[in-house]
Amino acid sequence: MIHTAIAGYIxxxxxxxxxxxxFNDKVFYDKYKFKVDKILINKEYYRLISSSFLHIDWQHLCFNMLSLYFFFGLVEAQLGIPQFLILYFASMIGGDLLALFIHRNHGDYSAVGASGAVCGIIFASIALFPGIGIVLFFVVSIPAWLYGILYVAYAIYGIKSQRENIGHEAHLGGALIGMLTAIALYPSALKENYITILVISIPCIVFIYLIVTRPHFLLIDNYFFKSKTKYYSIDHKYNEQKKNKQEELDRLLDKIGKNGIGSLTKKEKQRLEELSGKK
Known part of the structure; x- marks a missing residue:
């Protein structure tokens, strides 16, 4: 598919x-990634934008950019360059703000990636083009409205369960803001596609309202997270994971102290890099 729009390519x-x-400069990466304490304490608000232009690796980068490529042409052609850019950055910031709110007590929580902004473009296309279909895994095509409902359900489950190392908060926030911004920029879309828009946006709005007004709604029970105790909050889950990572790092360092770095297996060396923040 050849696009004539240029903002998306840029x-x-x-x-x-x-x-x-x-990828090649850790200082640069650390300076611009999303990190809670740097944003809230040091007031480095630029990270809400800069982190969305960073990625973990080539696979992460290519997946996001390929997803953006498939959708930006339609949206940019419909809205024009200035409004497309408003939509893209609004989705980006909206996703990061939701992640910041949910992880506000997790000082060392960090994230990178354009997924929030890309989700905003995808859900804007769902709002603007009711007849569009979305191809999953390059094989199966499903109606956009069905994809939107399933994706929102998956994102809410991901936030509630905290089982994966995926920024579901940024995805959900970006998707909702992208859809609402698209409607604000192109109001006739609401009249043409109001059922799909309402079915997708209302669960998002209700969920966000609940986590803002009733923090205990983010309690994680055994349905999401198996544990000896019955209920966990996201804070508890986060702190337990942090403790477990520190204990794992201590075990690896203790092994090095006793037998030298050569005693580590290849897998242990990779894990050491991950835990020490070098990867």
């Missing part, structure tokens, strides 16, 4: 250049 190029720099 964003993709910036993502590749910025991410490539981050």
């Amino acid at each position: 964003i993709i190029i910036i993502n590749f250049l910025f991410s490539y720099k981050g």
